[in-house]
Amino acid sequence: xxxxxxxxxxxxxxxxxxxxxxxxxxxxxxxxxxxxxxxxxxxxxxxxxxxxxxxxxxxxxxxxxxxxxxxxxxxxxxxxxxxxxxxxxxxxxxxxxxxxxxxxxxxxxxxxxxxxxxxxxxxxxxxxxxxxxxxxxxxxxxxxxxxxxxxxxxxx
Amino acid sequence: xxxxxxxxxxxxxxxxxxxxxxxxxxxxxxxxxxxxxxxxxxxxxxxxxxxxxxxxxxxxxxxxxxxxxxxxxxxxxxxxxxxxxxxxxxxxxxxxxxxxxxxxxxxxxxxxxxxxxxxxxxxxxxxxxxxxxxxxxxxxxxxxxxxxxxxxxxxxxxxxxxxxxxxxxxxxxxxxxxxxxxxxxxxxxxxxxxxxxxxxxxxxxxxxxxxxxxxxxxxxxxxxxxxxxxxxxxxxxxxxxxxxxxxxxxxxxxxxxxxxxxxxxxxxxxxxxxxxxxxxxxxxxxxxxxxxxxxxxxxxxxxxxxxxxxxxxxxxxxxxxxxxxxxxxxxxxxxxxxxxxxxxxxxxxxxxxxxxxxxxxxxxxxxxxxxxxxxxxxxxxxxxxxxxxxxxxxxxxxxxxxx
Amino acid sequence: xxxxxxxxxxxxxxxxxxxxxxxxxxxxxxxxxxxxxxxxxxxxxxxxxxxxxxxxxxxxxxxxxxxxxxxxxxxxxxxxxxxxxxxxxxxxxxxxxxxxxxxxxxxxxxxxxxxxxxxxxxxxxxxxxxxxxxxxxxxxxxxxxxxxxxxxxxxxxxxxxxxxxxxxxxxxxxxxxxxxxxxxxxxxxxxxxxxxxxxxxxxxxxxxxxxxxxxxxxxxxxxxxxxxxxxxxxxxxxxxxxxxxxxxxxxxx
Numbered sequence: 103x104x105x106x107x108x109x110x111x112x113x114x115x116x117x118x119x120x121x122x123x124x125x126x127x128x129x130x131x132x133x134x135x136x137x138x139x140x141x142x143x144x145x146x147x148x149x150x151x152x153x154x155x156x157x158x159x160x161x162x163x164x165x166x167x168x169x170x171x172x173x174x175x176x177x178x179x180x181x182x183x184x185x186x187x188x189x190x191x192x193x194x195x196x197x198x199x200x201x202x203x204x205x206x207x208x209x210x211x212x213x214x215x216x217x218x219x220x221x222x223x224x225x226x227x228x229x230x231x232x233x234x235x236x237x238x239x240x241x242x243x244x245x246x247x248x249x250x251x252x253x254x255x256x257x258x
Numbered sequence: 259x260x261x262x263x264x265x266x267x268x269x270x271x272x273x274x275x276x277x278x279x280x281x282x283x284x285x286x287x288x289x290x291x292x293x294x295x296x297x298x299x300x301x302x303x304x305x306x307x308x309x310x311x312x313x314x315x316x317x318x319x320x321x322x323x324x325x326x327x328x329x330x331x332x333x334x335x336x337x338x339x340x341x342x343x344x345x346x347x348x349x350x351x352x353x354x355x356x357x358x359x360x361x362x363x364x365x366x367x368x369x370x371x372x373x374x375x376x377x378x379x380x381x382x383x384x385x386x387x388x389x390x391x392x393x394x395x396x397x398x399x400x401x402x403x404x405x406x407x408x409x410x411x412x413x414x415x416x417x418x419x420x421x422x423x424x425x426x427x428x429x430x431x432x433x434x435x436x437x438x439x440x441x442x443x444x445x446x447x448x449x450x451x452x453x454x455x456x457x458x459x460x461x462x463x464x465x466x467x468x469x470x471x472x473x474x475x476x477x478x479x480x481x482x483x484x485x486x487x488x489x490x491x492x493x494x495x496x497x498x499x500x501x502x503x504x505x506x507x508x509x510x511x512x513x514x515x516x517x518x519x520x521x522x523x524x525x526x527x528x529x530x531x532x533x534x535x536x537x538x539x540x541x542x543x544x545x546x547x548x549x550x551x552x553x554x555x556x557x558x559x560x561x562x563x564x565x566x567x568x569x570x571x572x573x574x575x576x577x578x579x580x581x582x583x584x585x586x587x588x589x590x591x592x593x594x595x596x597x598x599x600x601x602x603x604x605x606x607x608x609x610x611x612x613x614x615x616x617x618x619x620x621x622x623x624x625x626x627x628x629x630x631x632x633x634x635x636x637x638x639x640x641x642x643x644x645x646x647x648x649x650x651x652x653x654x655x656x657x658x659x660x661x
Numbered sequence: 662x663x664x665x666x667x668x669x670x671x672x673x674x675x676x677x678x679x680x681x682x683x684x685x686x687x688x689x690x691x692x693x694x695x696x697x698x699x700x701x702x703x704x705x706x707x708x709x710x711x712x713x714x715x716x717x718x719x720x721x722x723x724x725x726x727x728x729x730x731x732x733x734x735x736x737x738x739x740x741x742x743x744x745x746x747x748x749x750x751x752x753x754x755x756x757x758x759x760x761x762x763x764x765x766x767x768x769x770x771x772x773x774x775x776x777x778x779x780x781x782x783x784x785x786x787x788x789x790x791x792x793x794x795x796x797x798x799x800x801x802x803x804x805x806x807x808x809x810x811x812x813x814x815x816x817x818x819x820x821x822x823x824x825x826x827x828x829x830x831x832x833x834x835x836x837x838x839x840x841x842x843x844x845x846x847x848x849x850x851x852x853x854x855x856x857x858x859x860x861x862x863x864x865x866x867x868x869x870x871x872x873x874x875x876x877x878x879x880x881x882x883x884x885x886x887x888x889x890x891x892x893x894x895x896x897x898x899x900x901x902x903x904x905x906x907x908x909x910x911x912x913x914x
Contacts, residue, residue: 159805162706162797162856171836188832212806212841214834299747299829299842306751307825310813370811370826370843378810383792388814392790444784444903445820594822596775596899597762597914603770604761606729607822614751 121202124187124195126177137167151209170209175217189215262345262655263648264410267481269641274480281634288627291620292367300370303621308613309590314368316582317625320465321361321632322395322436323458324578326429327466327500329354329402331493332409333429336422342492345647345655346474347418351406352645353470353636354429355399360632362395364624387438394432401425410644433462440585447524448589453514457507461578464500468574471497473636475568477646486652487562494567498555501574505548508581527592527612528584535588538580547577587615699858711781711800711908712850713880714864715887715896716773718913720874723761723772728875731866732757732776735851737835738825747829754825754840756848757863771914774863774875777802777823777848778899779908785815785824794845800880800908801850809844816845820900823847850908880908 126136137143147168154168166172177195180186187193189210192201196215200207267274294302305312331350335343366372379396382389405421408414437458443449471493478485512529515521528539554560554570561567591613593602602610640646647655700706733739738754745753757776763769779802785794786802793809796802804815804824816824824847831840837853840846851861859865864877878887890896896910 155807157705159803159807160795160797162700162799162852163704164702164853164856166702174836211830212834212839212844214836214839218836300826301745301748301752301828306749306828307754307816308751308822310816310826370813370845371809374808374810377791377808378812381791381793381808383786383789386788386790386814388788388790388812439814442788443818445818590817594820596821597760598900599766600762600764602760603763605758605775607755607758607760607775608751609758609760609775609822 119202121198122192123198124177124179124193126195127175127179170213174215178216186216264348264644264646265648266642266644267477267640267646274637274641277480277637278634281630281637284630285627285634288623288630291623291627295368295620295624296372302618304616304618305621306614308608309587309615311586311590312615313617313621314364314624314628315586316579317628318361318364318368319436319586320579320582321357321364321628323433323462324465324469325354325357325361326398326433326436327462327464328357328470329425329429330463330466331470332405333422333426336405336409336419337426342489342655345650346470346489348406348409348645349474349477349640350470351402351409351425352639353473353632354466355402355406356632356635356639357466357469358395358398359635360628360630363631364628367624387435387442391432391435391439394428394435398425398428398432401428429462430459433459440589445594446589446592447521447595448528448585448592451511451514453507453511457504457511460500460503460507461581464497464504464574465578467493467497467500468571468578471571472568472575473633475564477636477640478650481646483646484649484651484654486650486655488652489650489655490564490567494555494561494570497571497574498552501548501551501555504581505544505552508543508548523595524589524592528588532588532591532612535584535591539584539588542580543577543584546573547580548574551577591615700856702856706797706799706801706856708798708800709881711880712779712855713800713878713887713908713910714779714850714861715876715890716909716911717874717876717894718771718773718911720872721772721774722872722874723770725772725870725872726759727866727870727872728774728863729757729759731862732848735835735854735862736838736849737833737840738838738846744831745827745829752826752828754827754846756825756846773911773914775821775823775899776863776909777850778821778905779848779850781906781908782904784818784820784903784905788814788818790814797852801852801855802847803849803852804845804847806839806841806844806846811843811845813845819847820903820905 138146150168151170154165154170157163157165158169178186181193187195187197189207190197190201192198194215196207196210303312329350331343332347332354334340335347366375369375369378378392382393384390401421402425405418405425408417408421434455437455440449441451441454474485474493477483512525515525528535530536532539551570551574554566554573560570593610593612596602596609605611649655729739730741733741736756738744738756740753757774759772760775761770761772763771779800781796781800783794783796783802786796788794790812791808791810793805793807794802794815795805811826813826816822816826824845826845827840827842830842834840838849851859851863854861860868860877864875867873867875876887876890878885880888880891882888883892890912891910894912896912897914898905898907898910899914
């Protein structure tokens, strides 16, 4: 499955159209690094999200690393006019791959597909948000070595 | 007694193909109606936050309850050893499976998220009677399929009885479970009652046999095979007993409720003040669904007339649908008693008010689709396999018949 | 990027973030100050706490619906959000509503908000076939919309008509309150706020408007304000006869 998914990205100037995956927020990727290596994310984001959804809803664990809202905040960026692509359009981060791979995604029948401009509160007390890189990156289990790999390695 | 011969129907006549065509068309229209409901959301239906289960559930529960009752004929032959019913056992099993399939189809398609059927079959909350029902319904298919196999394969006939007993017990548990879906609801004045389970058992006997009788009459008339009076009379009399049984449970339910002051509200609503629900109860459920059929079944001037008896069976079915309408929709329409001793004078969520409901076309079409699925399954099955005896004439089936 | 630089950045960040956090705590609204030790976000809710709401109907004004409006703003339902425009009035979701009741004997009229009662023995949880209707360890009753199949059996079972079904496609949901067609929803006691030491929007609005008819807190903590109020002045359940031990209690009914 992962091999199939990786295939489009490895074929160069080939017959199959490669999906254009929108870039994440510049500020986030430069300052804070990514959540996990791109290959890892491509292969595992579905199971991580599935796991996270149960953690958050049923247990009340609200870590940010695999939080869907945080994914959206970083990866769904406005265009020059300040407008957001909506889920389903090729320009939306999730749809760019999912439309191409024709894998349906259920999240956005309920979840918001764009960052919420006004109401989203970044609270101070959560110590585990990599985007607010602070005391406890320990909650993320991102070691310094991993960060090194991330920041020095290739990013999409 | 001669050996009963089973044979597939020929199934080549224009009438047969027209029947398949009509049923197929109804199914297609029903699927279209479902598409409208699923694609747009339930706002296109008459259901809302107060009446959450509507016309599709009336049909679905009717079919599911009838399915369990349709197996009765086979059970009577295998479990209770009444040999006169033996030739009918295969058709009985077939009808049970078909009716259940039709009913479940409606139920699944009405779900808010029918795409999550797999979730429903893999995540179980075992405290929920609904979850148990899902297991019971699937098990019913399996057990009846095995039962049919035991009956239809000569070498396995000796196992008909033990499997038949298992099927009989399974369906009693299943129907108890279906009735308990309502009986376990503490919140509603019209439900929360232990009598729901036996009431549904009685209803299953009645509706199942009424459908069986009509299907039998139609199948034999349209294929030109003889249906003797002996069998006919037995089924008619049995159906009458079952209709009376349902009437008894309805009476017990209402009399008990009338005794308790706490339940006077719901009783007044159903029996006197409920508008359409009151009319449906008295005229639909009691007169059309119970008293008239009893008259037709037992009165000497009508009892021997097949057409009138068939009409009686049809009235039982109509009355049964109406009974479920009063129970399910009437039970939801009556407001919840959140503030005993107080009346609600204002609420944006219509607390304290009788809830609105009007069946939408989509719901009715979906319900009819389920009925059509059940009937088309029977129609096709009797052509493919040997469910129907070539003759049910008296001399061929009745061990005590004197020529 | 050199290893050293990154580490230095990290320790600088440590200092600044601690300073900012301390400053933030100092100026944050009172609701943050009340409980200094937040439950860390990587820890699950436990049964050491049980969240409850107490409503004093004597202070609840008949025409006021601040709590309802606040809930709508927070969670994205209702007419102020133009939510569910295709559904009719009986189909639109309501997470909380104001009800005015009159005692049949005495004629006494009262007003109160009615929402999910967050029962200890919720009938909705009992009947849900998939387990989507659930009670969290800390007592908050929720719908796991990831596995809700939309059968509406929980809506049949709820004695308080607390639950709503979504009858049409939705968009522009609030981040904190995902909601979608074909699933059932109800008051979440603003669990997203509670988990970050906040107060449900309804209670916050009631107190912000100085009506002070609602209290929120930990029922298991004898020193919490709600527990003290309950001890001193009592608090009744709606339909106490059902034995559900609701987390929402009312005074003055």
